[in-house]
Amino acid sequence: xxxxxxxxxxxxxxxxxxxxxxxxxxxxxxxxxGAGDAPAGCEAGVVALKTRSIAPxxxxxxxxEAARWLLRQGCRQIVFKYCSTFDSTPQGNxxxxxxxxxxxxxxxxxxxxxxxxxxxxxLFMGHLFVGDRLLNESGMENHPLNPMTxxxxxxxxxxxxxxxxxxxxxxxxxxGAEAVGxxxxxxxxxxxxxxxxxxxxxxxxxxxxxxxxxxxxVTGGSGIxxxxxxxxxxxxxxxxxxxxxxxxxxxxxVLCGSCSRASQAQVRAYxxxxxxxxxxxxxxxxxxxxxxxxxxxxxxxxxxxxxxYSTSEPSGVTTAQERFGREEIAGTIERFFGELARSLADSGxxxxxxxxxxxxxxxxxxxxxxxxxxxxxxxxxxxALVADRNGPLGLALKSGNFGASDFFEKALRQVxxx
Ligand SMILES: Nc1ncnc2c1ncn2[C@@H]1O[C@H](COP(=O)(O)OP(=O)(O)OP(=O)(O)O)[C@@H](O)[C@H]1O
Ligand SMILES: O=C(O)[C@@H](O)C(=O)CO
Numbered sequence: 001x002x003x004x005x006x007x008x009x010x011x012x013x014x015x016x017x018x019x020x021x022x023x024x025x026x027x028x029x030x031x032x033x034g035a036g037d038a039p040a041g042c043e044a045g046v047v048a049l050k051t052r053s054i055a056p057x058x059x060x061x062x063x064x065e066a067a068r069w070l071l072r073q074g075c076r077q078i079v080f081k082y083c084s085t086f087d088s089t090p091q092g093n094x095x096x097x098x099x100x101x102x103x104x105x106x107x108x109x110x111x112x113x114x115x116x117x118x119x120x121x122x123l124f125m126g127h128l129f130v131g132d133r134l135l136n137e138s139g140m141e142n143h144p145l146n147p148m149t150x151x152x153x154x155x156x157x158x159x160x161x162x163x164x165x166x167x168x169x170x171x172x173x174x175x176g177a178e179a180v181g182x183x184x185x186x187x188x189x190x191x192x193x194x195x196x197x198x199x200x201x202x203x204x205x206x207x208x209x210x211x212x213x214x215x216x217x218v219t220g221g222s223g224i225x226x227x228x229x230x231x232x233x234x235x236x237x238x239x240x241x242x243x244x245x246x247x248x249x250x251x252x253x254v255l256c257g258s259c260s261r262a263s264q265a266q267v268r269a270y271x272x273x274x275x276x277x278x279x280x281x282x283x284x285x286x287x288x289x290x291x292x293x294x295x296x297x298x299x300x301x302x303x304x305x306x307x308x309y310s311t312s313e314p315s316g317v318t319t320a321q322e323r324f325g326r327e328e329i330a331g332t333i334e335r336f337f338g339e340l341a342r343s344l345a346d347s348g349x350x351x352x353x354x355x356x357x358x359x360x361x362x363x364x365x366x367x368x369x370x371x372x373x374x375x376x377x378x379x380x381x382x383x384a385l386v387a388d389r390n391g392p393l394g395l396a397l398k399s400g401n402f403g404a405s406d407f408f409e410k411a412l413r414q415v416x417x418x
Contacts, residue, residue, distance in 0.1 A: 004070025009357035013048030018383035023229030050361035056092035084221035095160025166192030180211035248394030248416030250350025258356030260400030291339035338366030360397035
């Protein structure tokens with residue numbers, strides 16, 4: 001393995017795996033810290049953790065463990081993948097994990113770049129935009145777990161770090177890889193080990209990719225990895241052959257626990273063509289709705305590719321959180337989706353499309369799959385995945401804000417055959 005990545009959630013992991021696979025690296029997504037060694041021929045390994053919203057110390061512990069495993073597989077460079085909307089709180093976990101990885105790898109400096117222009121995430125003057133809105137006016141200020149209330153990534157990150165934060169402005173990036181390298185050097189010698197780099201286009205990300213070819217640690221959204229496969233290819237380290245993927249075949253279902261604006265629109269669009277079961281958090285708490293009941297509801301509509309969703313507008317989320325507690329209700333809903341997915345997979349469902357990073361983590365962990373291979377891209381940042389669970393199981397793990405409005409329908413088609 002040449003390149004190893006530690007991702008703080010499951011959809012983010014498949015987003016990065018997608019970028020590396022498109023860049024020509026033989027890529028595997030691992031579920032949690034790999035048991036044993038990676039399969040032969042794996043050039044890039046992405047370890048999917050569920051550390052975005054847990055206590056910072058535990059996020060650090062798991063991230064270090066994953067990085068050590070990747071280093072034992074031979075990796076020369078480690079990517080710490082977080083969300084392109086920089087999902088975190090003033091306590092972490094991006095800063096604490098990045099600083100701990102710098103120490104672990106003996107690295108003096110690392111880039112911080114959540115930009116992903118294809119999905120509208122651009123960084124200018126250290127400020128993150130989503131489309132034409134600042135991050136804190138993009139809907140992300142209403143996120144159920146980590147409301148993003150400041151678009152200044154340098155300031156937000158600084159709440160989380162021990163050290164000062166540096167910056168590579170866009171005009172330097174436009175000056176080319178050498179100019180970027182020189183700025184990294186200035187920041188490093190001033191003791192600023194985490195350096196936010198502006199990027200508003202893929203060309204900027206390619207420049208950054210060249211500039212950080214020799215960095216032991218890279219941190220960012222999947223965009224920062226666009227240029228990394230080329231660095232390995234230019235060294236003659238990548239194999240030209242790709243092994244064909246097995247194809248999943250069987251019943252399909254959509255499970256959505258994301259409440260993002262994009263997911264709300266996707267759920268609405270999907271409900272026009274398929275039956276849906278809306279999950280009311282209060283019903284789950286009262287045990288009037290259970291995974292068993294939902295599985296039964298799905299199985300009675302098996303041919304219609306149904307959707308089960310807890311997706312709600314911000315007011316519904318706030319009501320549930322005030323009544324039951326933010327973390328408690330999130331955990332209850334996630335456990336529900338996990339149990340539902342396991343029960344459906346046990347009854348023959350071979351195509352499972354999931355909306356939401358935390359929800360995807362709960363589902364994949366409950367399914368007990370250990371690794372996934374990367375198939376074609378469904379929409380930017382979301383590939384079709386194939387796991388082995390008594391035969392090929394097709395999955396798609398959609399980040400909350402990714403995908404076009406017809407995503408669910410397309411995803412079910414691409415992750416396998418009926
Ligand atoms: N109706 C609801 N009320 C309160 N919390 C909810 C509701 N529906 C889902 N949740 C919780 O909100 C969280 C949504 O996070 P998730 O990561 O799945 O989606 P997302 O944040 O939109 O996606 P991503 O992290 O990929 O951007 C989960 O913990 C989920 O259980
Ligand atoms: O970077 C992104 O936006 C996504 O890969 C993600 O991490 C959402 O959970």
